[in-house]
Amino acid sequence: VVPAVPDLFVSVARQCLASGKKRKCLSMCECRSLAAQIQAVDLGLKPALLYDLNSAEPSQIQHYLRCLQAAGRVSKALHLLVMDGNVIIINLDVCILSLEELLRQNTVVLMDVSWGNAQPATADFRLSGMEASVRGVLDSLRTLMSDDPLICVVDTQTCASWNLCSLFGILLGYPAVYWFDLIHNAENCLGMVPLQVIRVTACWEAVARGNRCCLYSFSIPEELVSETQSALDTWCNRLRAQFSQQSAFSELAISTDRVCLPHVAL
Template identity: 30%
Template sequence: TLGWLGAKGTRAKSKLKEIARQLYAINNGMKLGFLWDVGCLSRAQASLLLDSLKAANLVADTLVILEIGGDLECDFGICDSFHFGSVQGCRTVFIDVSASLAKPRLVQPQITEHLHVTIASLQAKMLSLDRNSGPTHTIQWLVNAAICRTTLYGVFIGYPVVYWYDVTTSQENCLSQVPLVVFQVRQKPQRTNTSCPLISFSVPAQLLEEQPDISK
């Protein structure tokens, strides 16, 4: 189905296989979103790809493209608008890794509340879309320069634990030399013994020891 994109070479075909895996996971509710960082397709091509897959009834009509940031060079990804709009955003744990801190900590309540409001506004926009068949919708997630885009990426992908840092003071963080516990969900296709990473995220080991409920 991806052959019409004209991918040539081992590297390009490998990227298209990754796109197929990600779309399968999103379409079947195994993953919330896919940040389009594979680099072999433009935003317009990604939209045409979804249109083609929808016409063949291979993916749901609710799959949309999300532009994060709203500027000329904003990143984009794909998600299921109904699934994203329906998920409980308040279950996400936000960890403050600002450069000014001696060690990571949970984000302060007022910042958490602001993040929840930002996420809820996008969810409302997702749920308001017309779910009937038609050209793939492109949604803009407009945010100001003071918000941490790393956090938005984590929320979009669906990580249960997401890092945040104060971008108004520094683009750095305090994770250097901090031991991390890595959690990974892997996808194992049928009729194969190999598996591929679907979601991978980390939690500072010290914070996990202090608050073990973070990983639940």
């Protein structure tokens, strides 16, 4: 007897992803949330997902993906990209196309929030060093084969000078990402700066009555809203078009909230 979809996702995650000395398992909520995110990546609604639920090893996450594929719950061979100990689950085809488009058309707005700034400002993609970093990641991704969930590990020395905060935002598919000057200070100037937080949610149909999950969440300083609006509008329109071509999720909602915090960790 094949388990019901939510139960299967929970059992597979608990079997594959337990971590720590006591082999602590993920909660049912974490298992289902992860499964929803994985399916969104598989469908191309998200190019990638940063795995941050626990300290599971890349080999464990790879085994988890293989089990989902064997059960017919994901249709593509997803891959793992490992940078500086961080594991990112990627849709290889979508990621490569996205990075290639970025290099051709500069589709992502880079927001400079370096510590010494009086206020956030936009940054030049090439002069910031991000163009070289993106090319480096793209070269690594092109070494993967699309018919097996292989693990791509970027050498620590290679990515030591990369701004991983910005790279992760780009890989995760955000239309605007934060950047700061790594040479002078890893802190940022976002303390008490009004931010617009954009959240994208949808109902995951694998769970009875639908389970609303967050597909995206990122922020933009209000100071830069006008400069990022065109990129954000294009991103939203593309997401809506992609959403209309699938049935695993329903009731797409894009909302905006305003926050102002004494300290913002990136």
